[in-house]
Amino acid sequence: MENLQSYIEQLPDLVMAYGLKVVLALIIFFIGKYLAALAKRITVNVLSRKLDKTVSFFVANLAWAVVFTFTIIATLGQLGIQTASLVAVLGAAGLAVGLALQGSLSNFASGVLLVMFRPCKAGDYIEAAGVAGTVDEITIFATRLKTPDNKVITVPNSSLMNGSIVNYSAMPTRRLDLVIGISYDADIRKAKQLLIDILENHEKVLKDPAYTVGLNDLADSSINFVVRPWVNSADFLATRFDLLEKIKLTFDENDIGIPYPQMDIHVKELPAVSK
Incomplete structure (x- = not known):
């Protein structure tokens, strides 16, 4: 007490x-x-x-x-x-x-390298470490990406620097690579001219560099054209969607068939075996 x-x-x-x-x-x-x-x-x-x-x-x-x-x-x-x-x-x-905490220190060092060499910056759309999205922020230890459907992905900086980084926004223009198949009984010259007309009249297709339309493959079920227009990087997806729609509608209006994958099966009857 x-x-x-x-x-x-x-x-x-x-x-x-x-x-x-x-x-x-x-x-x-x-x-x-x-x-x-x-x-x-x-x-x-x-x-x-x-x-x-x-x-x-x-x-x-x-x-x-x-x-x-x-x-x-x-x-x-x-x-x-x-x-x-x-x-x-x-x-x-x-x-x-x-x-x-070697991993964290590696992330810090990788963050410094990302800022110094700048393979990507805020606002660029990249694909790296198995994910893709728009770079929102590069912090000390991690990089934050936003996906087109508005999800947030946090990627450790070391994962970015230790792998390949595909930067889709680094260049002002990009090339669209489309493969358009037509049926074997379709008019090849007409189909090619229709594709050229669509590209010539599309407001987002660049004239320089020039686009390419060529016969690429005689496939099992179709004759395949490659359609390769150049567009501004910001217009890439919108132009792709619009071109595919215009090509399908134009081919339908001109009776150019786009075939389904198919296989012909021939059944041969065997002679009966005598007992």
Whole structure:
């Protein structure tokens, strides 16, 4: 009871001694947290005027991490924790943690390489690591993609850098590769001219580079033409859908058949076997 009474008597002094430190530590923490977010926002606004959005967000995330790290150190120092010894302990523990988090460090290094060599940037439509989508943001450890059906895919940066990246938006123009089959009894010259007319009259098909229409294959069930127009990259899918529809409607109006896959089976009657 005497010990308890002693603690109760010392409680006001303890509150006065440590309560102010705790309050000041909380104030430092929240101010530092605000400054970290502010540093990130200012970095994005300043760099976006001169640099690509991808680089701006990456540097902004680094700025946030640096400011927030100093905030944690300052908060612990206000609480009376010896930050110098703490940094030494953290440095020693950092090696062990680094070995355990090799994947994360690899993602960080890959993020730096993505920003430096820029195989893709925000707004590009890419295919990599088994997924495809529009690059929304490249962060310190991962890249976020948005699919055409509005799903979000987060891909580790190391997965992108360790594989092939197909960037469909890197060039201003792309070539459509269509294979159009017609039946063997159709008029080849007429079908080819109809395809040329469709391309000539389509507003999104570019005249330079020139398109290609040629007979490519005498297949089992059809005669196949290759139709290869050039379009602006932004018009790729819309033009593909529109061309396929126009080709089908035009062929129907001109009695050009598009055959189904088929197989002719001939049944041969065998002579009866005498008993």
